[in-house]
Amino acid sequence: MNIFLIPYTWSRHLQFGIWSALCSLIAWWFYLLVLTQGGMVWSSGWDAFVTNALLCSAVVFANIWGEGALRRWSMRRRLWKLALGVGISMGITLLVTWSWAGLSLMFLEDIGSVHHVVALKYRWGNFMGTGVGVAIGVMSTEKWRGQPKTFVLNYLLGGLFAGLTAGALWSISAYYWVQNLYWAGAILFVSFGFSFGWSTRSTPDDLYVGWIRVLSGNRFGHRIPIDAKEKLPKERFVGAYPNGLDLFFPVESFVQPLHASVVHNPTKNTYTLRGLTQYHLKMVRMLEWAKLNYDPQSPVPMEVNLSNEDRVELGEGVQVEFLILPREER
């Protein structure tokens, strides 16, 4: 995963899902290779554990390695976290696999204890266990301080969702869609990876920062970040002062000395455009616009929340845009 290839759009929410699906697909092929090319050295009683453990490992790897790539962790840190996450998830999977086998033996018909029966009824415990194993494995490598209250719940529900989705799709494809376990196996791995990555993680917002970028005149392409460090608010000013302002324009363009400012509230992670002049100041986005000329009758300046790619008109003929780009962008 590469933060420069993930724009701050809806697609950033799918990146971990797709990345996890990709790693799961590779794991499926590797597993198939082992199974079909004589590598099946364990007894059939271990089939459920081996399948689930491999799936766990692939998805935990995808999530930890993906975040490590985005945050530029050192190799040592990545490997340490991987070992911890994979170890915990496999341990939980082992526990759940045999617990489920015991429960099946007690509460399901005799057939439930047979390792070779293809039926969701006898397997959904394994799927859910895999989901919980991955959730706890990934969660255990995260920093817990400062996380929202829903942190644990989000992971556990995401894991259960992934397990049940993958189980349902596996069963439906095995018995209805493709009616074979070859494609159903691939669907199982890919759908589990995608469901877990999509439901539990998004590309972290703290890796992005707002920018003001000039769209007109000789200063086209010039841009400044509104980067608030250490969670402090940040305000950057746009006007005609060549010195002292964060972004300035020629006075001939009727941009006032102190025309507008953009404020970043790190607590809510919002960006606000504030009008500081009576001259022309307009925010434009698709099917929507807002005039922010300063009203002398009002005790406070006009403000509007900015979204990615909003356009702002200042004075006559000057346009800037608001962009949210990776913090690493320079």
Next chain:
Amino acid sequence: MWWVFLLACSGTTVVPIPDTTARIDVVAEVNQRQSELALKIMTTPEECEYIVGGLDDPLSRKEYEDCLPWIDRQAGEVKLGVRFELDDQFFQLPDLNDHVSVSLNDRQVVDGAAESDVRVIGHDPVRIKQVFLLLIDGSGSMNIRDAGSSKTRMDKVRDALLMRSVQEAFFPDGVTNHVIVYTFTSGTPQPLGGQLTILSNKQTYKSHIQEHLKARSGYTHLYDAVDYGLNTVLAKSDVQTLLDGQTKPTIVLLTDGFNNEASNDTCTSNVPRLQRLLTGIRKEMDDLSVDTPLIFTVGLGRPLSKRFNPKRVKQGRLTDRTLCGGQSYNALIDAPGKTGGLEDVFIDNISLELIADRGKGRAFVERDAKGLGEAFKEVAAIRYQWFEIMFRDNALKFRREFNVGLQLNNYARAVSNVNVYPHAWMDGPHGKKDAEGWSTRGTIWHSASILTSGLGVLIFLLVFGAAVFNGKRLVLGRLHKKRSVESKNA
């Protein structure tokens, strides 16, 4: 650490089936009480490598893959390689198609049904000793010279029998075969040369045929000739001494017409006669052993019914409609004049097909000496070292472990069964269908193609958001500076 656990718990009584995700018992259970021959199911690569004698060339490699077990759960098909042993020695058997029954979880797999089927293919053929009994039509019609030919029908038969390749087929190197020749018309068939002569080499065979093979006159007692050959000639003490339990008696019947016993015979009159003969042959064949005869038939001329299939005629249900092959039920076989009768135009390939089918042989219809020669070459008996047994059934029956039972129905008793343990989560790649619609062994390359195309799609999706974002900005002109009005005018 996990692998140590897994290895410690793995059993050695089952082995993975190559190219699949299933396992199979290493040793199939041979039912000793019900078996005269040991039916051994080959489950391991080592056994298959041993039986094909190494994997040095592509042909051996192909045989090796045919020998290995294979399961295609999507198609509901299973394939097993089997061999037969007697006192721990290989025991060769002839083509076992229709002689093996397969059961799945103790329920018989119906052969040739809509949902289920069984196919048996012999591998590694070997020649065995044979006694050939040639029953050649010596009736008056064999003296006829067909249009466009300077030779009589009997001349064509003689030429075919004297072809070098046919002599090689009857007397191959390394195997001691014998040939007995009879001709038949009306009444009892007569040995060629007037007395029973057992021909044991090419020289005596050649001179005997050249000297004595001539057409006589009279009707064609075809069915009686088969019955006589089967029950009288083969029972003669001279012949019995040749049948030492390792020699296959092989009857080859050659005719140019119909069974014709009287001047007013029609195809309808042959129905009860043929029925009687087929019943007699069946009785002989029900007690199949190594020295049970095979019956081949060779017709010289134009077939009465080109598309006749003997398998469609149920046992004991022979009718005049079947035997007359679309001709009038009352049409005379031998009408007065030269072209009035059925045998002036056709040969009775229907009778020949039915006799060969009951006699576990094959029927041939040829028009010239070359074709006859090819037919004679085919009658040399072949036995196989091992067999590939395939069956298909409802695919849902393979969604848990299952037991496959194999039983040899003829030749000798042999019963065996093996358990197959499929993976509960995944399957290997399915095979392609061969010309007859059976699944062939799949390869891992198919899954590699899924992997690469899947990775392609997912990588595309990974960069799709960035591509759309930048594409939209390009279209909206935010990536490049617009040219000003002044610069345009300039």
